Amino acid sequence: MSYKKRGTRNMSETFLPANILMPQVDSMKKWAVIACDQFSSQPEYWDEVKEYVGNTPSTLHLMLPEAYLGSEEEDEKIRKIQSTMKNYADDHLLKTYENSLVYVERTLQNGKIRRGIVGAIDLEQYSYTPEHEAKIRSTEKTVMERIPPRMKIRYQAPIELPHVILLCDDWKNEVLEIVTEQKANLEKLYEFDLMQEGGHIAGWLVDGEVKEQFLEKLQSYEEQMIEKYKDLSDDPMVYAVGDGNHSLATAKACYEKLKKNHQWEHIKDHPARYALVELENLHDDSQQFEPIHRVITGTDPEELIHALKTECCSEEGQTIRCYYGKKEEVLHLNLHKHQLAVDKIQTFLDKYLKDNSGCIDYIHGEDVLKELSKEEQTIGIELPAMEKDQLFPSVMTDGTLPRKTFSMGHACEKRYYIEGRKIQR
Numbered sequence: 001m002s003y004k005k006r007g008t009r010n011m012s013e014t015f016l017p018a019n020i021l022m023p024q025v026d027s028m029k030k031w032a033v034i035a036c037d038q039f040s041s042q043p044e045y046w047d048e049v050k051e052y053v054g055n056t057p058s059t060l061h062l063m064l065p066e067a068y069l070g071s072e073e074e075d076e077k078i079r080k081i082q083s084t085m086k087n088y089a090d091d092h093l094l095k096t097y098e099n100s101l102v103y104v105e106r107t108l109q110n111g112k113i114r115r116g117i118v119g120a121i122d123l124e125q126y127s128y129t130p131e132h133e134a135k136i137r138s139t140e141k142t143v144m145e146r147i148p149p150r151m152k153i154r155y156q157a158p159i160e161l162p163h164v165i166l167l168c169d170d171w172k173n174e175v176l177e178i179v180t181e182q183k184a185n186l187e188k189l190y191e192f193d194l195m196q197e198g199g200h201i202a203g204w205l206v207d208g209e210v211k212e213q214f215l216e217k218l219q220s221y222e223e224q225m226i227e228k229y230k231d232l233s234d235d236p237m238v239y240a241v242g243d244g245n246h247s248l249a250t251a252k253a254c255y256e257k258l259k260k261n262h263q264w265e266h267i268k269d270h271p272a273r274y275a276l277v278e279l280e281n282l283h284d285d286s287q288q289f290e291p292i293h294r295v296i297t298g299t300d301p302e303e304l305i306h307a308l309k310t311e312c313c314s315e316e317g318q319t320i321r322c323y324y325g326k327k328e329e330v331l332h333l334n335l336h337k338h339q340l341a342v343d344k345i346q347t348f349l350d351k352y353l354k355d356n357s358g359c360i361d362y363i364h365g366e367d368v369l370k371e372l373s374k375e376e377q378t379i380g381i382e383l384p385a386m387e388k389d390q391l392f393p394s395v396m397t398d399g400t401l402p403r404k405t406f407s408m409g410h411a412c413e414k415r416y417y418i419e420g421r422k423i424q425r
Helices: 043-053 074-090 144-154 208-228 245-261 301-312 341-355 366-372 388-398
Strands: 018-023 094-107 113-122 136-138 165-168 187-193 200-206 239-243 274-281 289-297 313-324 327-333 359-364 378-382 406-408
Touching (some): 018 113, 018 274, 239 245, 239 388, 289 341, 301 313, 301 327, 301 378, 313 341, 359 366, 366 378
Antiparallel strands (some): 094 200, 113 274, 289 359
16 A cells, blocks of 8 residues: 555655554563664674573564574575564564554663654655665665675565664754654653663654644655755755665665566555655754774785775874774875765775775774774774765765765664564555
């Protein structure tokens, strides 16, 4: 079915209400598990989650942590995931809230509250390729090789679970505020502490008049964005994918595959046309752009440092730090105007690793980076964060940012799977 409600007031057709599935379980703490793309270099994290959850109903049983991608049991795990999704639905563990939104408040470890609205986006309005202008765009270059493994999971899955964070450039702080001010009048759906030091979370059902007011405000925001950035693009971006770029790209790829195999009349209202996301405001005080560091394993740190100094550094410039073994080096990158440090480093590493041994991974948090860099044949590169006001203009001007340019918060602050949505008829 389509989520566009006919005959209502002026509303967004990009971000929409959805038929949202909410778990009916005894332990929400065991149900909610962090995004599958986190702690990919720390399988022990996932071992701890598995031990804690056991056989209790949990989103752990509905997704495949990327730490285990490429394992011999991958295909069997995917089949089990899809089977468990069906079983949860058949056992009435998931209650449907039709044509609704969910307002979320996440209390982070620093005490700040991150606010968001869970709803569906129309994938017709989204593109992950830089050459295609769209209202919703990826912020980083999509690594196409990362999509097929994810498609194996999603294409036949009956349910999706979102960890995608969509950002609005609401410098006036008006869009989410209209719901925040009225949350006392909303039905609370859940409130609990998240596992593994994830903080605290609460969610409220947004329907009726509050939903209508929010969608009207969102439409007004979209119109303001088109006016604000009309000189940068013929079709200005109004939403940026902050987290979960590859997961949303996978949803789009699955939808495009469906379109190729069916006539438009048969799939124009298919649930796979939409994807569940959480909308947050880029300018909210709780939003902190954290850098994503690079760790290279299976390489000669001394040779890599020498090449980096030769090709990218000068006596003055943007400061970065490199760690290997017990050593720490401070380098200064030679950047041209408006160039980001991550752009310089990523370009260098892509070129260097074509001709030299080594594998790159993307790490959240300085402490984890330093610990991993103590291993033999390993070097860690600590990068600075980008500024918020660089995001939307940079994406519209340059297409995408270098992959893994920034992260919104530390790994333990990433979105946990809670809500779901059916994506099959």
